[in-house]
Amino acid sequence: MLAAQRRDLLLDRLRQDGRIIAKDLAAELGLSEDSIRRDLRELAAAGLCQRVYGGALPVSPAIADHATRTEVEVPAKQRVAARAAALIEPGCTVVLDGGTTALAVARQVPIDHPATVVTHSPTVAVAFVDHPRIEVFLLGGRLFKHSLVTCGAAAVEAAQGLNADLFLLGVTGVHPEAGLTTGDADEAAMKRALARHAADTYVLASAEKIGAASRFSVLPVTEVAGVITDVGPQDPTVRRLTERGVPILHAP
Numbered sequence: 342m343l344a345a346q347r348r349d350l351l352l353d354r355l356r357q358d359g360r361i362i363a364k365d366l367a368a369e370l371g372l373s374e375d376s377i378r379r380d381l382r383e384l385a386a387a388g389l390c391q392r393v394y395g396g397a398l399p400v401s402p403a404i405a406d407h408a409t410r411t412e413v414e415v416p417a418k419q420r421v422a423a424r425a426a427a428l429i430e431p432g433c434t435v436v437l438d439g440g441t442t443a444l445a446v447a448r449q450v451p452i453d454h455p456a457t458v459v460t461h462s463p464t465v466a467v468a469f470v471d472h473p474r475i476e477v478f479l480l481g482g483r484l485f486k487h488s489l490v491t492c493g494a495a496a497v498e499a500a501q502g503l504n505a506d507l508f509l510l511g512v513t514g515v516h517p518e519a520g521l522t523t524g525d526a527d528e529a530a531m532k533r534a535l536a537r538h539a540a541d542t543y544v545l546a547s548a549e550k551i552g553a554a555s556r557f558s559v560l561p562v563t564e565v566a567g568v569i570t571d572v573g574p575q576d577p578t579v580r581r582l583t584e585r586g587v588p589i590l591h592a593p
Contacts, residue, residue, distance in 0.1 A: 344380065347370075347380050351377070352390075359399060359578060360397070361377075361390075363396045381396070388400060391554040398553065401524075401555050417548045419449075421445075424592035425446045425449075425509050425592075426449035429454065431454065431455050432456065433456055433457070433506040434456070434505045434506050436459045437465050438545070439460070439488050446509060447468035447469060450469075450472065450475070456474070457476045457478070458476070463484075464489050480496050485528055490531070491531075492527040492530070497530060500531070505538055508536055511532075513555040515550050515551050515578075516562075516578065517581040520559070521565070522557060542566055546570040552577075552578035562585060562587050565587070567587070571591070571592040571593075
């Protein structure tokens with residue numbers, strides 16, 4: 342089998358099965374595990390998969406820049422946003438992450454809803470300008486232009502004084518084994534800092550993020566209060582999340 346044929350086969354298996362276990366696939370094809378791993382390295386370098394220990398997972402399309410992501414899975418994000426907005430109880434303090442799904446959440450909050458919103462996203466903060474009963478705290482720091490959020494040491498330090506009821510966390514990948522992931526190390530650190538200062542963390546996970554992975558770990562899936570997704574309960578990844586004890590909040 343030629344190298345190009347092997348790589349095409351790997352991509353087909355990734356689409357069909359949602360993951361590749363290098364050892365098992367090498368045995369099935371009668372190839373060396375080194376050959377499979379070398380092919381996976383080349384596919385990862387081309388942005389076609391995300392390598393993990395023992396194999397590979399689908400790469401998340403959510404790692405694209407903010408402008409591109411505004412066109413990805415828009416109906417799915419709106420369903421997730423509506424379910425997430427319902428968790429924001431009157432009078433609570435909610436930390437709202439950055440990203441296109443978080444912005445959709447902001448747009449779902451009723452105009453007269455009383456709450457306190459803390460965010461490191463300028464775009465999310467501005468979305469609440471016309472909400473007279475919502476007080477907004479914008480965390481400062483270095484602006485990460487790819488996602489339009491602040492991060493870095495100053496932003497993490499600004500988060501230290503928080504005591505929130507709820508954190509609505511955006512990630513680019515949700516996987517039972519790889520956990521919750523995103524594409525930038527500083528952004529991952531910022532998300533962890535925010536999660537440490539909220540009583541409950543819920544993950545905003547529209548369809549393109551379920552079963553996918555990115556380079557940097559945010560949290561294990563078992564450390565959140567739940568995953569909000571529009572993906573049905575029969576999906577293999579959702580079933581595995583449930584088996585691990587992760588509460589799933591379905592967004593109809």
